[in-house]
Amino acid sequence: MNHKEKESVFLDLYDLYKEGELESESMEWMKQHEPLYQKNAEFLRSDSSTKRSPGAEEESKIRHMKVYLSSMYICFILLAIWMTVWFYF
Template sequence: MNHKEKASVFLDLYDLYKEGELEDESMEWMRQQEPLFQKNAEGLKSESCSKRSPGAEEESQIRHMKVYLSAMYICFILLAIWMTVWFYF
């Protein structure tokens, strides 16, 4: 396993390692790798706290679409009213 792959595995298991939820062999491997990758894990953790949640972008798009559809619905209603009034005069 190359250095990049080890770093990726370490970062994936870091939270479980800190909580002590790994098996003995995995805990030992994490202890051995900790001096090499701990700065990366702490940097990644602080960076992820500052980012928006993964679903936030989708929620924003859904909210935008709801506003757009509501506006289109209102325009349709106003057009229908205007056409009805125009037809009778």
């Protein structure tokens, strides 16, 4: 395994390692590699707690589209009213 692969395995197993839910062989491997990758694992762990939920960006886009469509609808109605008033006078 190369360095990147080892780091990704360590990061994937880090939470289970901290909770003590790994088998003894895996725990030993994690203990051996902890000094190398713990800093990255702690950084990712703290960074993930500040991120928004996975669907938050999609919800934001949907909300933006709803506001855009509503404003276009209102503009169309106002234009129709203005044209009707302008046509009759």
